[in-house]
Amino acid sequence: MPSLDDLRKRITSVKSTQKITKAMKMVAAAKLRKAQENAEKGRPYSEKMNNVILNLSKSITDKENAPKLLVGTGEEKVHLCIVLTADRGLCGGFNTNIIKKAKSYFEKIISENKTLKIITVGSKGYDQLKRQYKSYIVENISFKESKNINYFDADKVGKIIIEKFEKNEFDVCAIFYNKFKNVITQIPQEQQIVPLNEDKDDKDDTGNDNDYEFEPDEDEILSNLLPKNISTQIFKAMLENSASEQGSRMTAMDNATRNAGELVDRLTIEYNRSRQAAITKELIEIISGAESL
C-alpha cells in the first residue's frame, strides 16, 4: 500500500503528463489542418500527371521500344523498396504500420530468392529496420531540417531512384507510405512506381477517342515525363504521409490524454480512501485509548 505522499506525487506527475499530451494533441490538430490542405492542393498536379501519362501510354504502339521506366526491364530480380516514414515518434501506430507492411513485402522478396534493396526516408523507419535488415539498406534519407514538405526534397529522392535505375541497380521499385483516409484511419500503402502499374479501373477513361498531337514525338515526351512522374508520386506519398502522421498523432495523444484522466480519477479515489482509512484508524486509537482509562 503506497503512502499518502507517494499517491500525491503520482497524481501530480500523471497530471503534468496529461498536460503535455493535451498540448501535443492541439499542436497535431493545428498541423493536421495545414497538412490536409497541402495534400488537397497537391492532388491536381499528380492527377493531371497521371492522366497525361495514361493517354500517352495508350498511344504507344511499339511496346518493345517504349521507355524502360514504363514497361520495366523485363526482369524482376532486384527489388528496390522506398519506405517513407516520419522523423518523430509518439504518433501511435503510424510508423509501425508502414514497417509491418514493408516487412511482409520484404519477406516475400527474400523467400523468392530475389535481391532486396531498401531506401528509408525518415529516421524512424531507419531505426526500426536497421536491426533486422541492416545489410539491405542502401541509403537513408531524412528531411529533418526542412520544415515543410516541399517538392524539392521529393525531387531529390526521385533523382536518386532514376540514377539507380539508369545504372541498372534494380528492376522493380515500390514505395511504402500511409494513405490518409481520415483522422482515425490511415491505410498503409504499397505502390509500385517502376515499371508503372496501369490502373485498370481508372475513372478518367474518357480520353480514349482523343487523338493527341504530340510535339515532339511520344517517346521523347514520355522519357521526359516519366522521371518527373516518379518525383511526383514520391511527393504525393510524402504529402499523404504528413497528413497521416499528424492525424495519427492527434488520435494517439487524444487517447493518452483520456487514459491519463482515468488514471488520475482512480488514483484520487485511492488517495481519498487511504486518507479516510488513516483518519478512522486514528479515531479508533483515540477512542480505545480513552476507554482503557
Place this chain on the structure above:
Amino acid sequence: MSNLFNIDIVNPEQSFLSKDNVFEVVIPAVEGEIGILKDHIPIISFLKPGIIRVFSESEEQSFYVEDGIVEFKDNTLSVLTSSIFDLKDADKNFVSESISSAEAELSKDNIDDQKRFLLNHKVEVLKSISIN
C-alpha cells in the same frame, strides 16, 4: 459564340492559376512557341524555359516557367510545372542568382548539346526579364 477557353496552371504544391475567360495563351514549347486559341486540337508537349503569356478579356498576364508539360484537351489547357513565377513579382535577386547558376552550369565541359541549348536559352530569357 464565345471564343474563350479554360486554363489551369498547377505546380506540385498547389493550383497556381485557374481561369475560364482566356482567349489566347502563348506557351514556350520545346520546339518553338505555340499560340493556343479555342478549339485547338488536343496536344501534349513540354516546355523549355520561357514566358507563358495569358490573354484574357480584361488583362494580360505573363509567367516565367523553367520546365513543365502542357496538355490541351476539351478546351482546357493544363500546364504542369514545378517552377513558375509571375513576372510582376519577379525577384531581382532570384533572377540574377538563376542566371549565374545557369552560366556556371554552362561553363562545365561535360554537358551535351541539347542541355547547352536549353541553358543558353534560359540565360537569354532570364536576362530579358531582368532588363525590364
